[in-house]
Amino acid sequence: MNELEALALALEVEKAELKFYIRLAKKASDERAKKMFLFLAGEEAEHWDIFEEKFAGALVEKCELPAVDMEALDRLLVKVEEENLSEVDAVKIGMEQEKLTWEFYERAAKEAEHESVRRIFEELAKVEKAHYELLKAQYD
DSSP: OOHHHHHHHHHHHHHHHHHHHHHHHHHOOSHHHHHHHHHHHHHHHHHHHHHHHHHHHHHHHHOOOOOOOHHHHHHHSOOOOOTTOOHHHHHHHHHHHHHHHHHHHHHHHHHOSSHHHHHHHHHHHHHHHHHHHHHHHHHO
């Protein structure tokens, strides 16, 4: 996967995570859990902005729009049946999702052609790992 493909995939992952955390915040009855989910949604929105800016810059340079690998996207998103999802299960799913994302960003950083893209992926891998730790602390 080249870095443009990784950036396109990252945009889709961040969008899915943002929507997921907003839905969880709406459903949460525990105020602390609601605040945590809203915090995580805000973080994912910031990641979206970073990737969107970098992606747009890379597209201008290369003048091409890579298609998102839907199979890869599917592997990066935890399947969730939200109908009767408990808050505890939601936190566990969030942990799993954040771990998938941070590991993807670590791989993408290693494969990035440009130093600036590598640094973004490395930084966001750290942030996603911190999200995992936040969710784990809530779970514990």
